[in-house]
């Protein structure tokens with residue numbers, strides 16, 4: 001797990017370390033790392049360093065200062081460098097260093113011509129100090145771009161981006177991984193990220209969030225919950241109830257059902273309309289149907305805590321393809337009242353009410369669904385607001401609905417009502433395909449069905465349970481992302497391709 005800090009927190013941590021303007025140690029350290037990555041990129045793209053041409057966009061602040069010191073270092077290695085000054089002033093010590101080394105400067109008006117013969121562009125325009133309203137030049141796509149600390153124009157706290165942001169192939173970021181690099185648009189324009197340690201840990205506050213990767217799965221899941229533990233029978237492995245599908249959307253239920261089964265679920269019980277039941281019979285023969293009357297008696301037995309292993313449902317997956325009707329509402333109310341852990345997606349999100357439930361629920365909206373959830377809770381935001389600060393609005397929804405929220409998108413954000421947040425940002429864009437979210441719901445359902453949450457007798461227990469739920473949500477997103485990556489090896493990815501790769505993805509990650 002990699003801790004993530006807001007750019008503002010990193011700046012605040014740097015400030016006391018810069019005792020006076022003449023103390024340039026941090027900046028030199030940052031610049032040396034930037035120059036090193038510049039050399040690596042030159043080698044990678046042109047096969048040589050000596051005689052290659054680097055242009056750097058230099059802004060008026062310390063970000064520009066980093067760029068100037070880096071250019072000076074590159075000049076000493078025989079690189080032909082030009083600093084294009086974006087503002088009327090630039091970091092004085094950086095300018096002096098560049099001039100001593102023999103690097104050139106040019107005004108912004110010369111940029112277009114300089115780019116005609118350019119092997120690498122260093123973007124040292126604006127870093128953590130950027131304010132809204134920045135205007136940046138556009139850079140031809142074939143020129144490799146190395147961003148200094150942040151791609152210019154990206155808000156280092158939120159990942160919100162100005163309209164003219166410069167996408168980077170690589171970002172060398174200083175002091176810590178910044179939230180703006182892994183969230184929202186920032187995530188899409190940062191390229192490969194390299195973090196340079198500046199020894200700031202002691203002065204940084206609590207991380208804003210954590211980035212999780214495939215090898216973190218072991219940390220995210222409790223060993224006791226592993227369905228593959230020897231000696232478990234199918235009911236101990238996990239029984240999931242699936243409330244999904246409609247006459248209009250039968251496929252969504254089939255995808256979730258197949259996904260849950262492919263992830264190693266013990267038993268799937270399905271409560272679905274008739275046309276969906278027919279499709280499930282042929283496409284998911286492992287599933288066992290559940291009628292309305294049986295649901296009522298089963299939930300009553302669950303309430304009385306009768307030990308009827310075969311009928312006891314451990315968790316619910318609700319919503320894929322679900323349409324609003326009196327019968328759906330009845331089933332939904334019954335299931336939600338059961339208090340079982342559940343993952344709530346798609347159609348069911350629209351039927352949910354905000355409030356304090358203290359129940360084990362993961363809501364899985366995409367940005368549009370988050371918008372609607374927030375509106376129902378009286379919080380009016382636009383889709384643009386959500387894109388500009390997705391973590392903030394996911395947290396608001398987690399509080400308003402007292403649930404864990406998994407916000408889907410190019411980066412997946414999982415957050416608990418107390419703000420604990422995990423980010424999965426390694427997913428391939430191939431996941432953005434119809435039905436992919438239904439597959440995720442099945443994965444999450446299986447993880448919930450095999451998990452043990454215990455009872456919550458204190459506030460600490462409640463918090464610990466929601467953190468565990470957040471960890472499970474992120475684990476599910478990781479399995480989903482890995483299935484996407486495996487499927488992408490074969491070409492374009494459909495939701496069914498994800499299903500095919502799920503068993504291998506689960507095995508690879510040690511599920």
Ligand SMILES: NC(=O)C1=CN([C@@H]2O[C@H](COP(=O)(O)OP(=O)(O)OC[C@H]3O[C@@H](n4cnc5c(N)ncnc54)[C@H](O)[C@@H]3O)[C@@H](O)[C@H]2O)[C@@H](O)CC1
Pocket residue numbers: 014018024026027030031059060061062063064066125126127128129130131132133134135148149150174
């Ligand atoms: N001070 C140090 O020793 C270190 C600084 N670091 C660098 O310093 C950067 C932060 O430096 P700064 O705080 O100077 O901030 P920046 O250099 O990111 O930007 C601030 C400058 O840009 C101007 N600016 C911002 N938004 C603008 C807009 N919309 N229109 C016009 N002008 C605008 C500001 O007026 C200011 O001059 C980090 O991103 C990092 O690159 C790192 O090197 C670590 C060490």
Ligand SMILES: Nc1ncnc2c1ncn2[C@@H]1O[C@H](COP(=O)(O)OP(=O)(O)O)[C@@H](O)[C@H]1O
Pocket residue numbers: 346366407408409410411412427428429430431432433434435436437438439440480
């Ligand atoms: N650009 C992207 N890069 C990576 N993953 C993405 C991207 N866009 C969407 N995703 C992921 O794809 C899935 C889409 O889910 P969803 O929008 O619910 O689709 P559907 O409703 O069609 O099943 C989510 O897991 C989401 O995080």
